[in-house]
Amino acid sequence: MNEKFYFLPIEKQQRIINAGFRVFSQNTYKKSPMQEIADEAGISKSLLFHYFHNKKELYLFLWEKAADITIEYLTRNHCYECRDLFEMMERGMYAKIQIMCQYPDISAFAMKAFYEKDPAVCEDIQRSYRKYFNRKAADALAGLDPEDFIPGLDLAMMHRQIYLMSVGYLWEISQQGEVLEAKTLEADFSEMLAFWKNVYLRKES
Structure with a gap:
């Protein structure tokens, strides 16, 4: 990658990034044309190849x-400081809502990339994902007290299920192709969060 990309105005960087997220989220890796990304970003194809040597x-x-943006917003929302799983999830979802309002196609791109089977990129994506997810899961599980949850609950499995349901929800929303309303997303997630608490937390006697 040409480091001159980072000397571009932030607005222009974001336009190129969003164009990439959008085009790659709508096609397979192989069928995503660099020309289309350049057109969406408002630059020439040759200039796009000046910043990125190949697709x-x-x-x-x-x-x-996408991972860096997610970590930045999670940090900004103090997610990593939480010891309570559901507060962490709540802060995390609000952070992701903020991200989606700034980068509308980021979730769809991340999901598409995760399931991409093209050998040119598949191994790199999966290696990166495992490193990121395992670190994130370890952080989330480290401070949990089993006594707070229903007896016999597999905390790692619970965390994975909630994570996948959250990702699935964001994917579903991103596929609707509508302008994202933060208040609607927050209300939906608050409802899901209340459901998870009711299912997984130990009931007070």
Whole structure:
């Protein structure tokens, strides 16, 4: 990657990033044309190749960028400081809602990339995902007290289920192709959060 990309105005960087998220989220890796990304970003194809030497380089940059953006917003919302799982999930979902309002296609791209089977990028994506998810899961599980949850509950399995349901919800929303309303997303997630608490937390006697 050409480091000159980072010398571009932030607004122009974001336009290129969002264009990549959108085009790659709508097609397989192989069928995503660099020309379409350049057109959506409002730059020439040759200039896009000036910043990213090939399609694979841009694709993997966007994958890592999606992770970096997520970590940035989670940190900003103090998610990593929480010891309570559901407060962490709540802060995390609000952070992701903020991200989606800024980067509308980021969730759809991340999901598409995760399931991408093209050998040019598949192994790199899966290796990166395992490292990121395992670290995130370990952080979330470290402070949990089994006494807070229903007897015999597999906390790691519970965390994975909630994580996958959250990702699925964001995927479903991103596929609707409508302008995202933060208040609607927050209300939906609050309802899901209340359901999870009712299912997993130990009832007071």
